[in-house]
Amino acid sequence: MFEVPDVLIETDRLLLRDVAEQDTQLVYQLYSLPESSRYEYWSPADAAKTKRIVSKWIREQHQNPRPAFHFIVLLKETKAMVGICGLEIGFNPDEAGKIGNVGYRYLPDEWNKGYATEALCGVVEFSFSHLSLHKIESGCVKENRASARVLEKSGFQFEGCRRQGFLIDDQWHDFMIYGILKKDKGY
Numbered sequence: 001m002f003e004v005p006d007v008l009i010e011t012d013r014l015l016l017r018d019v020a021e022q023d024t025q026l027v028y029q030l031y032s033l034p035e036s037s038r039y040e041y042w043s044p045a046d047a048a049k050t051k052r053i054v055s056k057w058i059r060e061q062h063q064n065p066r067p068a069f070h071f072i073v074l075l076k077e078t079k080a081m082v083g084i085c086g087l088e089i090g091f092n093p094d095e096a097g098k099i100g101n102v103g104y105r106y107l108p109d110e111w112n113k114g115y116a117t118e119a120l121c122g123v124v125e126f127s128f129s130h131l132s133l134h135k136i137e138s139g140c141v142k143e144n145r146a147s148a149r150v151l152e153k154s155g156f157q158f159e160g161c162r163r164q165g166f167l168i169d170d171q172w173h174d175f176m177i178y179g180i181l182k183k184d185k186g187y
């Protein structure tokens, strides 16, 4: 029996819930699409790798403190998945539990409907109000204007460019770094 995890975040049009084992096929489909991986350095190469990644995401749900959230983003109306938004907390041990890093991928058929921005705004709100994070960071290669727009529209500020700091398929790309502070949102 597929037990659907509780909804953790609700926005006007979207529901964000934890990933479950039964989402593995959908995650594989999303990560296998060349359009959704164009500006990323990794993608699950096969179904077995996807399974391992999803299992890791599920194990993290039971760790305390929790190191990451991988939200399945669903349309409220149809419950169809439109994308995934991930939040990893404290890469650096000194920052553990204080600084998050977000990333996201959406199905190409659902692009330019405002879903990535709407979901990210929900994740930002959740991070500051429920997780008490100090800051959330993100970034994208310079060519990924759609992702930069999502960050800008969600209130992230541009902090600088890591020149030739991101390798995709043997090509170095400039990497644009963005961040939002808890105090930027008035907390």
Ligand SMILES: CC(C)(COP(=O)(O)OP(=O)(O)OC[C@H]1O[C@@H](n2cnc3c(N)ncnc32)[C@H](O)[C@@H]1OP(=O)(O)O)[C@@H](O)C(=O)NCCC(=O)NCCS
Residues within 6 Å of the ligand: 035, 036, 037, 038, 039, 040, 103, 104, 105, 106, 107, 110, 111, 112, 113, 114, 115, 116, 117, 118, 139, 140, 141, 144, 145, 146, 147, 149, 150
């Ligand atoms: C980046 C991505 C998440 C955006 O999702 P989305 O749901 O389409 O985002 P939104 O609809 O909230 O906003 C997209 C914005 O980008 C703009 N945009 C889209 N393509 C663009 C382009 N080629 N150049 C400039 N702006 C562009 C849209 O016009 C919109 O801005 P606007 O509201 O000011 O008009 C989606 O394209 C995606 O999944 N891409 C593949 C994975 C990826 O790149 N993830 C980020 C890795 S850092």
